[in-house]
Amino acid sequence: MNLLKPLKLLLLAATLVLGGCASTNYGDEQYRLRMAIAGKDIIWVPSKLDMVHKMLDAARVTRQDIVYDLGSGDGIIPIEAARKYGVRAVGIEYNPDLVALSQRNAKRAQLEALVSFKRGDIFVEDFSEATVVTLYLGEALNAKLMPRLLAMRPGTRVVSNIFRIESWTPDQVIRSDSGEQAYLWTVPARIEGRWSFAGAPDLPNLSMQVRQKKQFFDAQIFAGGTRIALIEDSKINGSRLSLDFARGSARYQLQGEVQGQRFTGLLNGTVPVTGTLSP
């Protein structure tokens, strides 16, 4: 609890420094918005409209996605996601007045078929169906959410306005026109363990031992019982795995998709290879 006070002050200071208000005021005659309305774990401060668009653009949102904003405030992120990309979007918000206002905002924008808001605690509610998660919460809350974010479907994009997620290196830094920053991460497939591959005739008993650190990994590749390559600090992009290695003068590229404990891909773009993981 002691951490909350400095975070609240930080958010408030950021708001004041940055001009004190969102580019869009969604308050209405039933509920007048003012800065720093109480939330559960953090106060309400809105994301700016140009940053919301930059965050959603960076996450490459399409109609097929489901966007969740955790701590959705006045609803700006789900509403803009639906308006700009025609995507289904959900906000989870603890403050019931903000939830009711968000619902009225979605209705006014004629987007209530795509956008919904749930009154609840982000640490209790289920958001596992999301393929894009947006955050504007503070570093301590981001860190608390990190295990659940990392357990989401590989390829899920996480975008956080202003605040990083401790110990998870972002894949991209997003900059708004006014110089603010946001961060993008893609949830990596879990590939730690021993992979056994089949289908590569030149590389008998092809296997790989992986040590994973979030989206980064080190790997040792073996063929015919001999280690043929050592890969350090390579990166997996969601469920998309790509490995470049050599055996003698022969060069190989193995590219494909990880689904659970299975890999399917192509060696050098032509030879189908499958793999299985034993942790």
Ligand SMILES: C[S@@+](CC[C@H](N)C(=O)[O-])C[C@H]1O[C@@H](n2cnc3c(N)ncnc32)[C@H](O)[C@@H]1O
């Ligand atoms: C900084 S505001 C961000 C609002 C919105 N996401 C945006 O970017 O404009 C944080 C929001 O999280 C809400 N909140 C704080 N703790 C929460 C919790 N445990 N569960 C759900 N919402 C929470 C607050 O009420 C507030 O509206």
